[in-house]
Amino acid sequence: MSDDANLFAQQQANRRRSTWLTLGFILFFAWVGFGGDLAFWLLTADAPPDAYHHVVPFIGILSVLSAAAICWYSWRHGAERVLWATGAWELIEPGTPEQKQLMNVVEEMAIASGLPKPRVWIVPDADPNAFATGRDAATASVAVTEGLLATLSRDELQAVIAHEMAHVRNLDVRLMTLLAGMIGAIALLSDGMGRMIGRGGRLGGRAGALRAGGRRGGGKGNPLGVVILVLWLLTLVIAPVISRLLAMAVSRKREYLADATGAQLTRNPMALASALEKLAGATAATESITQGAAHLCIVDPSPGLMSSREGFLADFVASHPPIRQRIVRLQGMAYQQAKRETAGAGSPQ
């Protein structure tokens, strides 16, 4: 029962976080939009009557609308986009023994976790990795790379799938998939705005007029306009970094929990430990998984960077806890389990 209560609390927390994330995202776009409007308005306030006056905050309205659209899209189609971006294909009719085994293992873990069977995808990549995505258990997808199928034994594969099913059951997938969509959108926005402003400055367009306005005025409102403009530009520059750091922080906490829940499902913590060992040993990067979806994976797709290190900086930047620590925790669980079993041999589990 306490497991159920814990699970419920986890799901509630993830629902709440998803809502806050969406709100934060829309607020960020509102700042980008209306902040820009404010700067323009302040800077064009002193312009001559025949020149352009920025009165209607259409940048703000537009960007809030598009933020809402992006949220809606991430909610509806985020999982498809993530899968599409990795080039994954859906496994429906297993052909090879490996594929059949994957299908079987997924069915087993669906029974163990008491969830409907998720859709199964294969990512054509030689580096072993896996991730889960979707809104909830009914729309969930589990994807593994070809490399994972080739390197892991049956028990290890089962452990990895159990880890992914734990993410599905805790509703981690919802938060993570939303985040993936938003990271993509922010990166695109930052890129696009940067390019637009750059070009505007060169061609002496609106930004040029702005600068002229700033120079000419020097009055009360304008320094504020400049400050806001600088802040505004700064937000655009650091937003992609911040959003990625947020994703990493969100993901890191969840990995230990999914490890533990997964080990509970299979009752075999050592299998996950040895799977992680193998995944850690594969030093190549998972090339088909881009930065925007890194936080979804069971191990960091670009290894060697941070996930193998420990310490403050690594804690801050890495999307995953150090694999060593995860393995040590799983070994601890295995030890506890062995102790229980020898103590209570003969009693029903």
Place this chain on the structure above:
Amino acid sequence: MGTIVLLAVIAGIVLWMVGAYNGLISLKNQVVNGWKQIDVQLKRRHDLIPNLVNTVKGAMDFERSTLDAVISARNRAIGATGVQQTAKAEGELTQALGRLFALTEAYPDLKATNNVAQLQEELTSTENKIGFARQLYNDVATQYNTRQMQFPTNLVAGLAKASPAELWEIEDAGERAVPTVDLSPNKRGA
């Protein structure tokens, strides 16, 4: 005034009874459903075994006794009724199958046949599914049993025709672990 209080108390008791009754019925259905899930996998397992035996028969003819043991254990398992009997028969079947799988190790050409490997994978998976479905069933059944014995739910237990559900007990420690029969071709380098 007194009548209103009395009526409110009676209404409260009736409401509670309805809730407790419905809760018991829903748990009972979950137990039945949990058993059905096990049953589906057991059927699948029983269907797979003749295929396996037929496939390996030619190559392993002089292991007749092992094959016969598997067949008879399967037939006993099909005939078993009730949770206890089924659990016992299926446990024996698992052991007989384990011996057969151990023997196939001695026949590399048999293992190389894709068909045998596939059947083994299917049987391993089915056994795992039985194991996990059993876990789920035992959890729900325990919850149901506890609920109908606890005060005050036990007062409506008779009304809901609730009786303790049998748990699927595992006899020996060897069977307690998820079977590690793994001869599948999906090993590193294969």
